[in-house]
Structure formats: structure tokens, C-alpha cells
Amino acid sequence: MIRMKEIAKLAGVSISTVSNVLNGRKNVGQATRERVLQICLEHGYDPKTLTNKAKSVKSNTVVFVFSDFDRDFYLKIIEGISVCLTENAYDLIICTNKSAANFMHGSFASGAIVLDASLTDDYLVSVAKPDFPVVLMDRIIKSEQAETKSVIVDNYPAMCEMVQGLVDRGFKRFGFIGGLDFTLDNQERFAGFSDTLAKNKIDFDRKNYFHGNYREKSGYQAAKIMMLSNDLPEVLVCANDNMAIGAIKAFEENKIRVPEDISVTGFDDSEAAAMMGLTTISIPRYESGYLAAKELLAMMKGTAGKEPFKLSATVKWRRTVK
Missing domain, CATH: 3.40.50.2300 (Response regulator)
Structure with missing residues (x-):
């Protein structure tokens, strides 16, 4: 298991700062606290302690999961998500499918936005619960058991x-x-x-x-x-x-x-x-990200409908067509 010294090095902080975070002391900034907890979760450090400490950031944390290729495609989407969450005093954690399992649960975050085809429907149904709603940006899942809503391109x-x-x-x-x-x-x-x-x-x-x-x-x-x-x-x-x-x-x-x-x-x-x-x-990538975040916040409050939200798209005629 990773040691506290290695966590401190990865986070760019002192060992005492890591100790303060893990012991729930309030003399550490929120951004630093979340960074340390995220690294600990990624490396499986003291899961019982982390579960308890992660609850302190759960109420204002949202996870965005995306594919680990073509990251340029996601920049505007992430910007839209971030702006909406910031307006509503929520923090955003971004990860790929390789580390999604560390964050996709109600003990760490309040919900998730997913744009990653490699995460299966069965997996998403298993994690999408009333205390951890999930907005999907690449599919529609029809399941009475899953707390999901889709924001997709038409x-x-x-x-x-x-x-x-x-x-x-x-x-x-x-x-x-x-x-x-x-x-x-x-x-x-x-x-x-x-x-x-x-x-x-x-x-x-x-x-x-x-x-x-x-x-x-x-x-x-x-x-x-x-x-x-x-x-x-x-x-x-x-x-x-x-x-x-x-x-x-x-x-x-x-x-x-x-x-x-x-x-x-x-x-x-x-x-x-x-x-x-x-x-x-x-x-409309920025708008799709913003709306996905807005719908997720509504799900957390219990005010969102279940019907998919479909965004219109427009044709751009350019020189590659004669």
C-alpha cells in the first residue's frame, strides 16, 4: 500500500499536510484537501479512513468521467460543466474510465456526469442510486432501478x-x-x-x-x-x-x-x-456540458424529469465539399 510520504510527494505537499487531511483537521484548504483525498483514493490508501474523510467533500463534489483519448473534444464540455457547478458552489473532479471506480460512489461525491462508452450500462445501473445520480451524455438507459438522465445530441x-x-x-x-x-x-x-x-x-x-x-x-x-x-x-x-x-x-x-x-x-x-x-x-459542446451539470443538480434536488434532453446540432458547410 502507498505510504503517506509518497502521497505527499504526489500531491506536492508536506507529510504533515497529508496527516492533517486524513485526521480531518480544518487547517488545510479545500482544494488541497480534495487533491490529497483523490490521490489516496487512486492508490487505495486506508479505505476506511478515506470513506469517512471523503464524506466531508461529498456534499459539493461532482465527478465527470470521459474517454482517455481526444481530450481536446472535451474542453468545451468541461468548461460548461465547470461554469454551472461553480455558479452553484459545487466542485468538479475529472477522471477517465481507468480510475472511475474510485470516485463513482455516494461516499465520495454527490453525483456524476458520464461521457465514456467504455463504461457498460450494467455498471452504470449498479452505481446510479438516489444518493448518487448520474447524467449520461452518450446513451439512454431505460431502467427503473437506475437514477439516470440523458443529455445527448439529437x-x-x-x-x-x-x-x-x-x-x-x-x-x-x-x-x-x-x-x-x-x-x-x-x-x-x-x-x-x-x-x-x-x-x-x-x-x-x-x-x-x-x-x-x-x-x-x-x-x-x-x-x-x-x-x-x-x-x-x-x-x-x-x-x-x-x-x-x-x-x-x-x-x-x-x-x-x-x-x-x-x-x-x-x-x-x-x-x-x-x-x-x-x-x-x-x-453545442459548452452548452451540452452546462445543461448536463444543470440537470444533475436538479436530480440531486429531486426536481428533474426522467425524459432525455436532446440538443439540436447544425450543419457547417465548408471547403471539403465541392
Whole structure:
């Protein structure tokens, strides 16, 4: 088990400060107290003591759990969460799925906001209790036992609008790079894509569906595979910006011009997408974070409804579509 000396080093404080925190003395600032407790929890130091001490910060602490890749995507979301919580005198602790189990319980925090597909529905149902409500930003869980509410992007109509715009521009041969199949985002985005093509009587060959995982490298690899067929689609629709950017890099390496030879679209409207001039769908990330925090606070007070809160998204037409 980690020693007090090592905790002090990790926290950047003296051993006496760690001792004061663990003994509940009030001569330590709140931020330092929480930092020390967080490190102790991460390293399994004296769980019984920590459970008691953590209760002192429970009443004003919220946990945000996110995936440990593409951290730039989360900055605006975190900003929105932080602003709302600060306005209501709550503190925010941010962690990835690797350490989530240390913080996802009512003895440490008052609730959590989750945007991480790697945490299973079963796990979230097991931790979402009346004394520890959970707001989900990437899925909807229908369970009477779980104290959850969803604040999610309304992917389907936004994707329908963008694909209809592509059809109206004369595109007929489409490709699609999807994200993780089990995620709600990918399911809704592909449904909007395929339904709009069907509505316009445009056939979509499943051989032009390529699997990715939302990371840039997967988009790059999908485009490399696509190019082997020597039969590129006219337009490639990607389930997020990272994969679209990866695909564009692969095309450029092989002297395939965007948008002259192939048009490309994304979804998210990241800063990198704006810099590249990527046609995409803009998600109100700051607002989604703020609303997620607001809904969580309402759940803590018992005033929140159970129906999902869906945020609208808008199409951004840029230079990657001719």
C-alpha cells in the first residue's frame, strides 16, 4: 500500500499536510484537501479512513468521467460543466474510465456526469442510486432501478439535413466511415445517413461502409483500404471529425484531392475541423456540458424529469465539399 510520504510527494505537499487531511483537521484548504483525498483514493490508501474523510467533500463534489483519448473534444464540455457547478458552489473532479471506480460512489461525491462508452450500462445501473445520480451524455438507459438522465445530441435530424444537402448538390455515390457500432451516436448518425439516401432512392452498397473507432488513425486506415478498390465514392461521410481528418490525410498522401476528387464530411466541429475547412455538423459542446451539470443538480434536488434532453446540432458547410 502507498505510504503517506509518497502521497505527499504526489500531491506536492508536506507529510504533515497529508496527516492533517486524513485526521480531518480544518487547517488545510479545500482544494488541497480534495487533491490529497483523490490521490489516496487512486492508490487505495486506508479505505476506511478515506470513506469517512471523503464524506466531508461529498456534499459539493461532482465527478465527470470521459474517454482517455481526444481530450481536446472535451474542453468545451468541461468548461460548461465547470461554469454551472461553480455558479452553484459545487466542485468538479475529472477522471477517465481507468480510475472511475474510485470516485463513482455516494461516499465520495454527490453525483456524476458520464461521457465514456467504455463504461457498460450494467455498471452504470449498479452505481446510479438516489444518493448518487448520474447524467449520461452518450446513451439512454431505460431502467427503473437506475437514477439516470440523458443529455445527448439529437444526431438523426442533423445527419439527415447534411446528407440531403449532399444529395441536392448532385452526389449519388456515397461512402461511410462509422464509429463504434454499439454507441448511440454511431447508430443514430448512420440511420440518418441511410434513411436519407433511401428517401431519395439512392442505393448504398454496404461494401462502402468502413468501420472505425472515432480515432484519427482508424479514419486513415479506412481510407487506405478504400483506395485499394480503385472505385472511390464521390463523397465520404464520416461519423466524427477525427476519422474524417485521418481519411483526408490518407487521400492527400496518395495525391487524391479533397474536394476535387472526393468530398469529405465529419461530425462534431472540432477546432481541427474548422482549421482544415471540414464540412461537418456542429455540436453545442459548452452548452451540452452546462445543461448536463444543470440537470444533475436538479436530480440531486429531486426536481428533474426522467425524459432525455436532446440538443439540436447544425450543419457547417465548408471547403471539403465541392
